[in-house]
Amino acid sequence: MNIYLRQSILVLFGVVIMQGYWVGPVIAARKEPVKVSSQEARLMLQFKEREDSLKAREQALDKKEQDLALVSKEVDDKLVVLISLQEDLQNKLDELKKIKDKRFSDLIKVYSAMSASKLAPLLNLMEDDEVSEVLRAMKTDIVAKIVPKLDQEKAVRVSKILGMIK
Numbered sequence: 001m002n003i004y005l006r007q008s009i010l011v012l013f014g015v016v017i018m019q020g021y022w023v024g025p026v027i028a029a030r031k032e033p034v035k036v037s038s039q040e041a042r043l044m045l046q047f048k049e050r051e052d053s054l055k056a057r058e059q060a061l062d063k064k065e066q067d068l069a070l071v072s073k074e075v076d077d078k079l080v081v082l083i084s085l086q087e088d089l090q091n092k093l094d095e096l097k098k099i100k101d102k103r104f105s106d107l108i109k110v111y112s113a114m115s116a117s118k119l120a121p122l123l124n125l126m127e128d129d130e131v132s133e134v135l136r137a138m139k140t141d142i143v144a145k146i147v148p149k150l151d152q153e154k155a156v157r158v159s160k161i162l163g164m165i166k
Helices: 003-019 024-029 036-113 116-123 126-136 140-149 153-161
Strands: none
Touching: 036 126, 036 140, 116 126, 116 140, 126 140, 140 153
């Protein structure tokens, strides 16, 4: 008989014996105990050890899966909180931008109502980028009255920023 076939039969036989079942009517008809060789007993013991090892691995994997599921849920919960905070922050930033834009718009209205001779000295004290931003927001006919009243060097720099001169 092939050695692999014999081992398979012995392992199967060992499992049946370890489980406490009798195989078929032939064995049940025998009233004598089944004799097992030491090699067969070793194989059955190895099989049982492997089975116990696999059960232990399966339990360890189940535990790791539970731990992973818990960590995954915690990450998902934190992600939801972060997204909520990000949305709140974006809403606040949008609100601040609206406020800033409103204030700038109000300032432009005030500057537009001032005479060019009174506004020019104020603009001369500001940075060139700020002056160009203010002038961009104003109507061109008002800007045309203000630019000649600025200091000559400032008027040239601001005009370059505005794209009036290259």
